[in-house]
Amino acid sequence: MEKASQEERDALCALREELRVRLRSLGNAERTRKKRRQKEKKRAEFVSNPFRFTKRLLGAKTSGRLMCSREEVERYLQKTHGDEERETPLEDRPKEEFP
Secondary structure (H helix, E strand, C coil), X not given: CCCCXXXXXXXXXXXXXXXXXXXXXXXXXXXXXXXXXXXXXXXXXXXXXXHHHHHHHHCCCCXXXXXXXXXXHHHHHHHHHCCCCCCCCHHHCCXXXXX
């Protein structure tokens, strides 16, 4: 490559680019075929036994235990998602709160 003339370098670059494009398209086609085969396999598995397929898809039941009390959970949820001024009518709120 280093000893090649400018004309040969241009031809080699064009050839290399053509090979890259071809390799890229072959890789994409192979990936597409593989994904299609996987989809067909999963579809057939679902049709044969939808309950088992769903069970495998969603995973096994968890067996963990909650380490806090119900009151703590309810306090956290109230603090995170609650609204202290829920019962206050909108007319009684200051106007600067509304756009």
